[in-house]
Amino acid sequence: MQLIDIGANLTHDSFDRDRDAVLQRARAAGVARMVVTGASREHNPQALALAQAHPGFLYATAGVHPHHAVEYTDECDAELRALHAHAEVVAVGECGLDYFRDFSPRPAQRKAFERQLQLASENGKPLFLHQRDAHVDFLAMMKDFDGKLGPAVVHCFTGTREELFDYLDRDWxxxxxxxxCDERRGQHLRELVKHVPANRLMVETDAPYLLPRTLRPMPKDRRNEPAFLPHIVEELARDRGEDAATAAAASTATARAFFRLPDPAA
Structure with missing residues (x-):
């Protein structure tokens, strides 16, 4: 399998001690490319630096997660625009709304999200989106930009059937x-993933978070990493009634097209 991990938080400090080894293990596991998530003023430049240090293997996003929405100033907007001038930055985000944690006030979240939607409408790059417990406002804000945006992915989807079909109806x-793989919280996804067209479905670890609970053996430090992506693909394929190779090839082709990544054979 040649996989693309579309969301890995490789700038997280838990990787500081062994980041190179993490990348090597990912390659050995068949993860051919990764998109490093940028989600704050601090980590966006770090994500770009990683992508520049590993050309053709790592790419980056640049955005402000709703948790960090209060930091979205005019200066922050200028920083984001400068980062997006680099070809290695392939998507706007992680951005969106999170009313579950409310780490930033909701008005600040909406303002930061709107400004990033404006940025994406101007530069034409795909959107890397986050939504939790904010579905109605999220859809309304996206609707305000109908016809102005490129492709969008709702990353780390954990929502309801209604939410899924709302996204699919919009070609996201x-x-x-x-x-x-979480029997406590994710059981409903095993049925829902059957309904996602292959050309709309991508896979990600969100490392170091969301370690698959069905992984064996479990790492002692309970840290997730991109090398575990094949395990997620195997579970996903089983739930969709596909073989793992089919699911892997489809996800990789979809991610390449979505992020406009060059053909590795070229």
Whole structure:
């Protein structure tokens, strides 16, 4: 399998001690490319630096997660625009709304999200989206930009059937993580993933978070990493009634097209 992990938080400090080894293990496991998530003013430049240090293997996003929405100032907007001038930055985000944690006030979340939607409408890059417990406002804000945006992926989808079909009706993509493997919270996803068209479905680890609970053996430090992506693909394939190779090839082709990544054979 040649996989693309569309969301890995490789700038997280838990990787500081062994980041190179993590990348080597990912390659050995068949993860051919990764998109490093940028989600704050601190980590966006780090994500770009990683992508520049590993050309053709790592790419980056640049955005402000709703948890960090209060940091979205005019200066932050200018920083984001400068980062997006780099070809290695392939998507706007992680951005969106999170009313589950409310780490930033909701008005600040909506303002930061709107400004990033404006950025994406101007530069034409795909959107890397986050939504939790904010579905109605999320859809309304996206609707305000109808016809102005490129492709969008709702990353780490964990929502309801209604939410899924609302996204699919809008031709958005869906990112599936190891949440699928969580018998406590993700059981409903095993049925829902059957309904996602192959050309709308991508896979991600969201490492170091969301370690698949069905992984054996479990790492002692309970840290998720991109090398575990094949395990998620195997579970996803089984739930969809596919073989793993089929699911892997489809997800990789979808991710390449979505992020406009060059053909590795070229």
């Amino acid at each position: 993509h869906v990112g599936i993580t190891g949440w699928l």
